[in-house]
Structure formats: C-alpha cells, structure tokens
Amino acid sequence: MSSPTHTSLSLASIRTLEQDRFADRLGSLVEHSPWVARRAWSRGPFATRQALFDALAAEIRGAGDEEQLALLRVHPELAGQEARAGSMTTDSQSEQGRLGLLRLDAPTVRRIEDLNRRYRERFGFPFIAALRLHASLDSVLTDVEQRLTHDDVTERRTALEQVCEVMRGRLERTVTDDPTPHPSPDTPPTLAGSPS
Known part of the structure; x- marks a missing residue:
C-alpha cells in the first residue's frame, strides 16, 4: 500500500525542489499517477498554491486519451475490492472512511x-468523486445514479474534473500557501494613484 507523505510542505520549499524530488513529494496527489507531478514541475515556480494546482490540473486535462483513461482506471471503486483487501492508498482510505464506505451493512x-x-x-x-464535497453517503450514491445518464464524452470530462478536485483536497492538506506579506511598520502605506 502506498503511503503518501503527510508532512506539511511550504510552497517556498516546493519551489526549491528538483524534478525528481518534486515528483517524490507530490506524486501521491493523483492516485498512482506520479507522472502528473513530474510533468507539472516544468511549469514552476509557483507563486501560489492555486498556481500549483492549475499546473497539475493542466497536465491531467492535456494528457492524451490513453493516458487519461489509464489515470482513471487506477482509481479504486467505492467500497470495492481494494477497500476490502486493505490495499487502497492512505489518502483513499481516509476519504472513503469519512463517509462510512469502509463499514457498510449488507444491503x-x-x-x-x-x-x-x-x-x-x-x-x-x-x-470517481471528490468525497470531501459530499456531506453523506446518500449524496454520493445519488451522484452515481445521475452520472450513469451521461454520454461517454461528458462522463470522461466529469471524471477527470473529479480527479482534479480530489487532488485539490490532497494539495490543501499537503502544501501550505505562502503567508500574505504584510508591509513593514517602518514603510508608509502607498496611496492609490501615487507613484511607487
């Protein structure tokens, strides 16, 4: 079972990483697909966590059809075989466990x-669904039923966006954004319209 690093990383420290280390530290943001982080590295440096997310999402959205399909296929099913075998990633266990998917009644x-x-x-x-966006298991199951009505193109796009939302949640738990810089108390504020 893959166990991602949950030590919080600062965005400033992310900017200093070489490509291999960047992929090592952020590769688990997308299920079994470290290639996303490896490719996104070249889009840095990242001014904000949102910029980092955008770079990672761009690699997912811009991948070829076969790569996208392979990325989708490595995700675990809801309360599926991986859950029963205890072989899901730590992140997936936590995400499914929050809604009770690891302890269900027979029906x-x-x-x-x-x-x-x-x-x-x-x-x-x-x-695939970003379970953090659902308040209950019933909400997830309703979502499955609704998405079963999609055509193939719509659902492929929806599933990839859900991968990005899962990644966003993992990124928020893993990387801290730079603090907003505050002006020095010795520096007078700049008035709107005044030269800087």
Missing part, C-alpha cells in the same frame, strides 16, 4: 456493488 454493500458494476460496464473505469 448497502449490494447496492454499491451494483452501481460500481453498472458504471464500469458503461464507461470502462471506476466511478
């Missing part, structure tokens, strides 16, 4: 297994 397990099967048969990859 709910059967419902999720049916949804997982229908979704995978329809689209060729597992259902």
Whole structure:
C-alpha cells in the first residue's frame, strides 16, 4: 500500500525542489499517477498554491486519451475490492472512511456493488468523486445514479474534473500557501494613484 507523505510542505520549499524530488513529494496527489507531478514541475515556480494546482490540473486535462483513461482506471471503486483487501492508498482510505464506505451493512454493500458494476460496464473505469464535497453517503450514491445518464464524452470530462478536485483536497492538506506579506511598520502605506 502506498503511503503518501503527510508532512506539511511550504510552497517556498516546493519551489526549491528538483524534478525528481518534486515528483517524490507530490506524486501521491493523483492516485498512482506520479507522472502528473513530474510533468507539472516544468511549469514552476509557483507563486501560489492555486498556481500549483492549475499546473497539475493542466497536465491531467492535456494528457492524451490513453493516458487519461489509464489515470482513471487506477482509481479504486467505492467500497470495492481494494477497500476490502486493505490495499487502497492512505489518502483513499481516509476519504472513503469519512463517509462510512469502509463499514457498510449488507444491503448497502449490494447496492454499491451494483452501481460500481453498472458504471464500469458503461464507461470502462471506476466511478470517481471528490468525497470531501459530499456531506453523506446518500449524496454520493445519488451522484452515481445521475452520472450513469451521461454520454461517454461528458462522463470522461466529469471524471477527470473529479480527479482534479480530489487532488485539490490532497494539495490543501499537503502544501501550505505562502503567508500574505504584510508591509513593514517602518514603510508608509502607498496611496492609490501615487507613484511607487
């Protein structure tokens, strides 16, 4: 099982990393796809955490069809085989555990297994959702049902955006933004319209 580093990293420290170290530290932001961080490194330096997110998301959105499909296929199913085997990444365990997906009653397990099967048969990859954006398991299951009505192009795009939202949540837990600089008490404020 992959165990990402949860030590908080400052954005300033991220800017100092060589490509290999950058990929090592941020590769787990996207499930089993460290290539996203490796490629995003060349878009630095990153002025803000949002800029870092945008660089990572651009690599996902700009990847070829086969790479995108491979990226989607390495994600675990909701309460699926990886969850039962205990082989999900630490991040995925935490994200699914928050909504109780790791301790379900038998009828709910059967419902999720049916949804997982229908979704995978329809689209060729597992259902992916940024679970932090859902308040309850019922909300997630309603989302699966609704997304099963999508055409292939719409759902591929939706799934990739959900990957980006999962990544955003992991990034917020991993990287601290630079503090907003405050003017020195010895420096008089600059008035609007005055020369600087």
